[in-house]
Amino acid sequence: MAKVELRGVNKQFGSVHVIKDINLTVEDHEFVVFVGPSGCGKSTLLRLIAGLEEITSGEIDIDGARVDHLAPARRGVAMVFQSYALYPHFTVAQNMGYALRVAKEDKAVIDRKVREAAEILQLTEYLDRKPKALSGGQRQRVAIGRAIVRDPKVFLFDEPLSNLDAKLRVQMRIELTRLHRELNATMIYVTHDQVEAMTMADKIVVLRDGRVEQIGAPLDLYNTPDNRFVAGFIGSPAMNFFAGRAESVSDAGVEVALEGGTRFTFPCETPGVKAGDVVEFGVRPEHFSIGGNGDGGSDGALKGEVYAVERLGGETYLYLNSGSYRDIVAHMSGDAPISIGDSVEIGFSLARSHLFGPDGQSIR
Amino acid sequence: MQSTDYESVRRARTRNLKLWLALLLTPAALLLIVFVFIPMGSAVLYSLYEWDGLARKGYVGLANFSDILFDPVRNKVLFHAFWNNVKVFVTLMIIQNGYALVLAMLLARNPRGYRFYQVVFFLPVILSTVIVSFQWKLFLNPVFGLVNKALIAVGLESWAVPWLGLPETALPAMMLVNAWHWFGFPTLVFLAAIHRIPTDFIEAARLDGASEWRIAREIIWPLMAPAVTIIVVLTFIGSFNWFEIPYVMNGLEGSPQGSTDMLGLLFYRTAFGSISAGGSDFGHGSALAVLMFIFIFVFSILATKYLTSREVEMN
Amino acid sequence: MNKHLTRAVVTAAVLGLAVPALAQTELSFWSWRQEDVKAYNEMIAEFEKTHPDIKVTYTAHEAKAYNTILTTALAGGSGPDIIHTRAYGSLENVSGAGYLEPLNDQVDLSNFPADLVRGTTLRADGKVYAVPFATQTVLVYYNKDIFEQQGLTPPATWDEFMDVAEKLKAAGITPLANGTADGWTIEVASGAIMPNFYGPDFFGEVTSGKTTFADPRYVDALEHMAQLAPYMPQGFEGVDYATMKALFTSGAAAMFIGGSWEIPGWRDAGLNFGFMAGPAAEPGKDRLVATWLDGGYGVNAASPNKEAALEFIRFTATKEWGQMLADKLANVPAVKGVVPKDPALAEIIKLQEHQTPYIMLVAFRFKKPTGSQLLQDGLQKLMTGAMSAEDVAKAVADGIASAK
Structure with a gap:
């Protein structure tokens, strides 16, 4: 060998x-x-x-x-x-x-x-x-x-x-x-x-x-x-990406503004971006917390409208649109009383989220 | 009641379909009957009668057949011609199809300009056989021919022999002409067969350490068996029906000294006569044609069966 | 219906009926002589002058395929009214099958030599089925210019012939254009050489069974044939008829042994040529030429216009027709008493005073294998030295004996 x-x-x-x-x-x-x-x-x-x-x-x-x-x-x-x-x-x-x-x-x-x-x-x-x-x-x-x-x-x-x-x-x-x-x-x-x-x-x-x-x-x-x-x-279903703006860059990290007013500061050591840059925020479907439940934490959240629900018994996939963010996939274990047309809040924790600069590189 | 209704509609539909099929098949069937089955039938019929010139005389049963096969004067000519056909088949298998196989294997490696070669190799095939024969007869002419002029030019004077005039060289020369005329066809068939073999097989063999020769022999060759079957059978039929090239190049008598005599020429001479062989004799001619047909038919089928049995499916 | 129209229709109908009544009898005439179309049309025109009610259409087929085309057409119940037939065995093929009208009491053939009429007579019933038209004679042609340049005179005896050939060869000229690739051309060549050695009586003896081809005279004749080989072109084994002619017309070869039908070709090529009979075996002996009947004119027994066709056939049996054959086509007519304008033809007729039948065609082409096949095969072997004269003679004799 x-x-x-x-x-x-x-x-x-x-x-x-x-x-x-x-x-x-x-x-x-x-x-x-x-x-x-x-x-x-x-x-x-x-x-x-x-x-x-x-x-x-x-x-x-x-x-x-x-x-x-x-x-x-x-x-x-x-x-x-x-x-x-x-x-x-x-x-x-x-x-x-x-x-x-x-x-x-x-x-x-x-x-x-x-x-x-x-x-x-x-x-x-x-x-x-x-x-x-x-x-x-x-x-x-x-x-x-x-x-x-x-x-x-x-x-x-x-x-x-x-x-x-x-x-x-x-x-x-x-x-x-x-x-x-x-x-x-x-x-x-x-x-x-x-x-x-x-x-x-x-x-x-x-x-x-x-x-x-x-x-x-x-x-x-x-x-x-x-x-x-x-x-x-890597990962299936694939990670969701949300385009946003770097509002400011500080020692604490990058302040990101998503559409619909969601704002948060993404902690990082070497930002590699400057204020005003377009950034992408990424969250895997399994890392959302839905309706405030789950372990996703809530460093921030988006509100979306469910247009499709896939129930696999042990787990459930939700498909949502939120403003200009289309086709968001969110995963939850077990079943949930959610139906098409419901408005749902999906929360994310920054520790399990990702931020990418305009060149596509990860900001960590 | 309703169910019978459905049924009659369904039956009418199948009937229509059958009608269409019959309509489409009729022209082909008619052509076959008029130009294949009727002539074949009449040849069999003619072969059972004695003929005097063009006049059909009495019914003689199988006498014409036994004359051809067992009469020592006739069967000497027959077996001589038959043996020449055998030589043609064996030689063409080796020089024409063997060469085609080598070329196909080379072309299969997509050398530079391979499309060009493919076209060039196929060009002689699309020429008329009569033209090819005539043109080569001119090339081989001992006085004016290009072949001997070229041989002399390169100092091979002792090679500049009357190729078509010597009993030792006439048939080999004709077989080379046949090979020149047709090699493009087996090349193309073999090439298509090689292209059908997934490259994975060859790459796997290469990884297994097999030499190119070994790959050709142990992987490519067995997997192109269906093409080999087709070419062997077509060569067999072509060899035993060989006519145009010997006829155009050296005439109906199989000149010189019968060295290029073939079953086809013998048949033609017997049935229709010739300037030297005298008048026509439909009886013996038809009997010979029937014997040739039976021989070629039976052996083609046996060969196809045997060769097909060693083919493998590529999944 | 309109009156005018009615009248027009009636007139047309009457005219339509009247036309066939005035029509000529149309006769079709098939031949293999494609090169002779123009002359035949002129000769036919002569006939039509005196027979305005008959129109003859001459159609020439490819020579090689003629027998097949003709026999196929006749077997199928069609075919022409007038048939240009071959002679001897090839004629028997057609006449024996009953496709030809017997001519014995319908055409006067008294003006033809009996030997030639035999060429169109069916051996089985002794009836004549065609009017003999022309003869062919085997001649030795020579290039006068070459002979003059080399200071040679046409040889009269075998020794002179060999001498001339040797001198030509020494001068770098191919003495003889003949090759053996087309077997029939070497058989023709034998017709100039061999009769002078086997002599005038051999034909009668071998056909009557008094002797065979193994006869010493025949062996001797073959031995002399074999002596020609060194004077034939290099690679003569592969020299075919077309090459032979090219060699002679181009002046590359000085002599050419061939049939009398070659004359127009040499003339067309502008060749300054002469011809002679084959050389005599010894000084003082007759120089024999081999001759045969080239064919004849027959009538299709199934023709609906038999009377008109016979009328035409009678015309072909006249001296007038023979004269035209000689003058327009340079054919040596079979009919007696023609004095050709062409001195060459007159010369051939003179040479024919010492003639003998061209043996294999005239007498041994009725069974298989034919004498021609045997002799051509034998000559090819003889000329290349593959077989001795004695063995060739024996092979021919055995072949003839076993033929059926």
């Missing part, structure tokens, strides 16, 4: 610059998730590490050795494709053992390794079947098994769960986490689904437009996003 380091990695397809100066370290045994909206370059970055694409400039090290000049097979990585890429004319065992056969490994060794991997993945009884005869989840496991058999330094996953249905996806998420623990392997996992990122990652790399927006543990990103993009991307 090994550490992966990217230094100043760039990738251009013709004149299109898709990966921009990425510096990144994946520690040994770490489960790192690249996440970002489609087109952000996360898959390309993974393919650059795998060697399926050539980097334009920069350096990639795996296990302390530079690999960016090596053929994919010689980098010590194994990849699980979104489509699984199981060879349809091979049986499960042949699929899993292909790399070893190519490497001219002894037949008995191949057989043993394939069986071990099949054991871990509960595929033993399917070894002689062709991929066509397997379910989606089983194919997924064969694809993982093929990677395991190679005993790579780094596992690469390219959106491996997106072809599965919701229930299976949850199951595979847990299974992959378990596998990571058992194999104690370095894994890099690409997804556009921030739930997968949050639930599986030791460390998340948020990418946008070929750049790293933020790197950190899931809850760090959740609690202290570096910027408005990360704040909005």
Whole structure:
């Protein structure tokens, strides 16, 4: 197992610059998730590490050795494709053992390794079947098994769960986490689904437009996003944003005025804004206190009119409009006697709220 | 009462649909009957009679067939021509389709200018076979032909032989012309088949450490089996019906010395006669046509069945 | 209805009825001689002058496809009234099927040599089915300019022929334009050389079964054929008919062995040429030329205008028609007594004094394999040295014996 380091990695397809100066370290045994909206370059970055694409400039090290000049097979990585890429004319065992056969490994060794991997993945009884005869989840496991058999330094996953249905996806998420623990392997996992990122990652790399927006543990990103993009991307439903004005800046913090007269002073150390700047105030749906209830506290509040209510039994989502602030989402646990058209006060606590400057950076 | 009403409306609707289908299928069916089934039927009928020139004489049963197959004078010519067809099939499989496969594999890697090559490779296919044959006959002319002039120009004088005039080189030269004329077609079919293979398979194999040769042989080749089936069967049919190129380039007699004789030429000579082979003989000619049809039909079906069985679905 | 209109309709109806009564009988006339359309139309015009009630339309099809087109049309119950037929085996194909009208009592053929009338006679019933039209003779053409430049005289004997060929070759000129790619052209060439070695009696003996093609005379003739190979163009195995003609007309080759039908082509090319019979085997011997009947004019037995067609056919059996064939088309007419204006044709008629039938076409094209197929195959092997004269003769003899 090994550490992966990217230094100043760039990738251009013709004149299109898709990966921009990425510096990144994946520690040994770490489960790192690249996440970002489609087109952000996360898959390309993974393919650059795998060697399926050539980097334009920069350096990639795996296990302390530079690999960016090596053929994919010689980098010590194994990849699980979104489509699984199981060879349809091979049986499960042949699929899993292909790399070893190519490497001219002894037949008995191949057989043993394939069986071990099949054991871990509960595929033993399917070894002689062709991929066509397997379910989606089983194919997924064969694809993982093929990677395991190679005993790579780094596992690469390219959106491996997106072809599965919701229930299976949850199951595979847990299974992959378990596998990571058992194999104690370095894994890099690409997804556009921030739930997968949050639930599986030791460390998340948020990418946008070929750049790293933020790197950190899931809850760090959740609690202290570096910027408005990360704040909005991590968390579901997404954070609510309210445009406002910085009225004044003092040692105590930034005095913010929202529409409709709500005013508060957002405590911060390095404001980075001046009076008169447009700022955005962010509150996650689950951090509102509704009708003065809950733990949201009330450092301030907005009054909104409910236009939709989603009751999920254990929790309830309210959708509100408040003046020019449209489509505010608020979450509350349990049920509440609120109906459409009700006017509701949603309170927030500054300790669990976020403020972003005109450049989108967090003000802390 | 109401339910019967619904039913009749529903039945009328299906009847209308069937009427439409029949209407749409009629022209195709008529064409098939007039230009395929009737000629085939009449060939079978003709083959059962003795013919004197154009006149149908008595019914002779399968005598024409047994003449062709078992009479030592006739079957020598038949098997000689048949063996040439076999040579054509095997050679075209190797030089024409093999070359096409290599080209397709190269083109599949999207080299610079690959669209251009694709068009250039396909150009000879759209030319008329007769024109291609005639043009190559001129190129291969021992006195004025470009081929020998070029060979002499580069110092290969001993290679400047009368290609179409020697029994050793005439058939190979024609097969090369056929390959030149048609290779673009299998190239395109193979290329389409390779493009259908998800790139993930190839990348996965690359990550598994397989060499490009190994990827071609173990991943791409098995997965393009359906295209291979089509090309093998079409080449088979084309080879055993081979006619235009040998006819235009060296005439009906399979000149020189019968080295380019083919079943198609033999059929034509027998049925319609020729300047050297004498008058027409519909009886034996039709019998030969029927035998050729049966042979090609049966083997095409067997080959298709066998080849299809080794195809795999890509999910 | 309006009176005027009524009158107009009635007039039109009367006229409409009257027109067919005045109409000519229209005859269709098919041939493979596309290059002769103009001359045939002129010759037909001569006929129409004396027969204003008959109109003949001449249609020429592509030579290679003519037999197929004709036989297909006749089998389908259509086809022309007048048919330009081939001779010998090809004629039997059509006449044997009953598509041609027997001419014995309907056309006077007394003015034709019996040998030639045999070319349009069906062997099975002995009836004549076409009026013989022209003969072809195998000649050795030579380029007068080249011979003059090289100071050569046309060779009369085989030894002289070899000598001339050797001198031409030494001078860097291809002596003989002939190749073997088109098998029939080498068979034609054999018609100039071989009869001088197998002699005038061989035809009668081999057709009557007194001897076979394995006869030493025939082997000897083949051996002399083989001696031509070094004087043929380089790569002669791949030289086809078109290339042969190009070599001769361009002056790259000095001699060309071919049929008498080549004369108009040489003239069109502006070639200063002469011709002669094949060389005599020894000094003092006759120089034999191989000849055959090129074809004839027959009447479609199913023609609705048979009488008119026969009237036209009778015209083609006259000396007048023969004269036109000679003068307009440079054909050597089959009918006796024509004195062509063209000295070349007169010369051919003179050469024909020592003629022998062009053997395979005249006598061995009725069964399969045909003599032509056997001989062409044999000659291709002989000329390339793949087979000896003796083996070729034996192969031809065996092939003829097994033919059916």
